[in-house]
Amino acid sequence: MTGAVRILIRFDTEDILTPASDDAACRLAELLTRHGVRATFPITAMKVDALFQRGRQDVFRALSRHQVGFHSTSHSLHPTIAEELAQLSGAEAAARFREREEAGFRRVADAFGEAPQVYTQPGGNWTAEAIPALAAWGVKLFYSEDWNGYLDIQGRPMLLAGLHHWAAPVRAPKPFLNRLPGILDEAVATARAAIDEAAGAGQLGLVNVVSHPTELVSERFWDLVPFGGGQNQPEASWESAPQRPRQAVEAALDAFSAWLLSLRQMAEDVEFWTGEDLVAAFPDRAVGLTVKAEAQVALLRLVSGGRLGSVAVGEATLTAAEVLGVAVQAVRAIQGGTFPRPLPVRSLAPPWDESEADTGRQADEIPGPVLVEALGQLASALDQGQLPAAVAAAGELWSPLAVAAGGARAALQVLRAGALPDRVPLPRVALTSRRFVKPAEALHWDWPIFAPGFEAPALRRRAEAATWCLKPAEAELADDRIGAGA
Numbered sequence: 249m250t251g252a253v254r255i256l257i258r259f260d261t262e263d264i265l266t267p268a269s270d271d272a273a274c275r276l277a278e279l280l281t282r283h284g285v286r287a288t289f290p291i292t293a294m295k296v297d298a299l300f301q302r303g304r305q306d307v308f309r310a311l312s313r314h315q316v317g318f319h320s321t322s323h324s325l326h327p328t329i330a331e332e333l334a335q336l337s338g339a340e341a342a343a344r345f346r347e348r349e350e351a352g353f354r355r356v357a358d359a360f361g362e363a364p365q366v367y368t369q370p371g372g373n374w375t376a377e378a379i380p381a382l383a384a385w386g387v388k389l390f391y392s393e394d395w396n397g398y399l400d401i402q403g404r405p406m407l408l409a410g411l412h413h414w415a416a417p418v419r420a421p422k423p424f425l426n427r428l429p430g431i432l433d434e435a436v437a438t439a440r441a442a443i444d445e446a447a448g449a450g451q452l453g454l455v456n457v458v459s460h461p462t463e464l465v466s467e468r469f470w471d472l473v474p475f476g477g478g479q480n481q482p483e484a485s486w487e488s489a490p491q492r493p494r495q496a497v498e499a500a501l502d503a504f505s506a507w508l509l510s511l512r513q514m515a516e517d518v519e520f521w522t523g524e525d526l527v528a529a530f531p532d533r534a535v536g537l538t539v540k541a542e543a544q545v546a547l548l549r550l551v552s553g554g555r556l557g558s559v560a561v562g563e564a565t566l567t568a569a570e571v572l573g574v575a576v577q578a579v580r581a582i583q584g585g586t587f588p589r590p591l592p593v594r595s596l597a598p599p600w601d602e603s604e605a606d607t608g609r610q611a612d613e614i615p616g617p618v619l620v621e622a623l624g625q626l627a628s629a630l631d632q633g634q635l636p637a638a639v640a641a642a643g644e645l646w647s648p649l650a651v652a653a654g655g656a657r658a659a660l661q662v663l664r665a666g667a668l669p670d671r672v673p674l675p676r677v678a679l680t681s682r683r684f685v686k687p688a689e690a691l692h693w694d695w696p697i698f699a700p701g702f703e704a705p706a707l708r709r710r711a712e713a714a715t716w717c718l719k720p721a722e723a724e725l726a727d728d729r730i731g732a733g734a
């Protein structure tokens with residue numbers, strides 16, 4: 249794809265208080281359609297309700313020419329998603345997301361006659377615990393951006409617990425539309441720099457543009473006064489943000505049109521992609537994959553070292569959890585005398601309730617019978633589709649990675665010497681995928697809708713646990729590679 253540039257334009261559509269923002273969404277969607285551009289319009293359920301109340305069928309029609317996504321039920325109303333989930337255990341948080349968001353998701357699906365396949369988190373409410381519900385509803389892409397996402401993934405498409413995940417720097421001024429036409433030159437220059445970079449050799453060619461229809465018509469952001477600082481103001485006092493004069497809105501639309509036209513001319517091969525196009529371009533090649541014996545042995549060698557991240561197996565990339573799942577099956581097959589046979593890659597849920605104590609657990613060695621017991625426990629948890637936070641055996645808690653590493657060492661020895669050793673030395677274990685989670689100080693817990701001083705360490709910890717199930721969509725970016733053999 250060298251030289252090709254794919255621009256993804258996204259308009260988060262969420263302002264329930266400003267009737268003029270309905271017109272803005274409609275006119276932007278129609279303008280994009282006139283230019284032959286499909287964009288992504290993630291919308292909130294409350295915005296859908298507001299459009300029905302205001303009789304705006306024209307907005308539904310205009311948006312349905314683009315990809316419509318789900319942008320939460322209530323966006324900035326407290327408690328927001330992060331405010332609520334941060335107070336719960338991991339498993340409770342995953343269940344709570346589904347309870348609070350499912351009806352809203354269905355309202356968006358019903359309004360457009362199609363279930364959204366894209367989810368964008370509102371503001372700073374990035375939560376890995378959203379993923380099980382999103383996957384169950386058929387969402388394919390968790391579409392974030394560099395500012396509010398918890399993962400530092402440098403704009404590369406990733407797969408996270410069965411969903412595509414993308415977060416790239418936003419290559420448009422922020423805010424954008426409400427400073428047009430004045431900042432048109434700046435916006436063009438920003439896009440030009442992004443496109444030149446994207447078209448460069450070895451680059452993926454993806455350019456991320458995110459804005460909000462409401463910006464076109466408002467002087468300041470819609471949710472700041474009614475919901476800012478961690479509090480809902482009384483509903484009777486909610487009002488729209490100050491409006492821009494009509495002429496300024498028209499001039500801004502013309503400038504947006506000019507900006508759009510100029511993008512096409514900036515490189516030879518420019519395409520506009522929706523979230524759906526991104527998903528289609530980077531399929532998860534591990535789905536349905538079976539791993540042959542030779543590759544299983546290579547994976548066992550890798551796991552036996554104790555440091556695990558994503559691994560490329562031929563064209564496919566496996567998450568650390570998927571590798572661990574294959575390795576444990578291979579160990580059991582070697583123990584049980586059914587090796588060699590091809591083994592499936594299974595999808596696994598992350599250990600939501602992994603605690604810092606569990607992840608840091610290290611042991612020097614494990615007695616053979618304890619290892620066998622721990623492997624049995626781990627295998628039955630994996631059979632349920634769940635990577636456990638810890639494995640209980642002989643009255644102690646063991647890290648699943650330590651158990652798998654010990655199992656891999658024992659199994660390799662069985663293949664060489666034919667007998668399970670009495671004691672198996674354990675390596676220091678580390679899930680290297682954790683490095684993708686931003687440090688707490690880089691997370692935007694300062695989203696102005698949160699209360700001052702808001703912090704959500706539990707969400708960050710669970711983002712780390714979720715990286716068990718994180719892998720780059722491009723196999724060449726995996727942390728390790730074993731020969732094809734799959």
Ligand SMILES: [Zn+2]
Nearest residue numbers: 260262370371
């Ligand atoms: Zn939003």
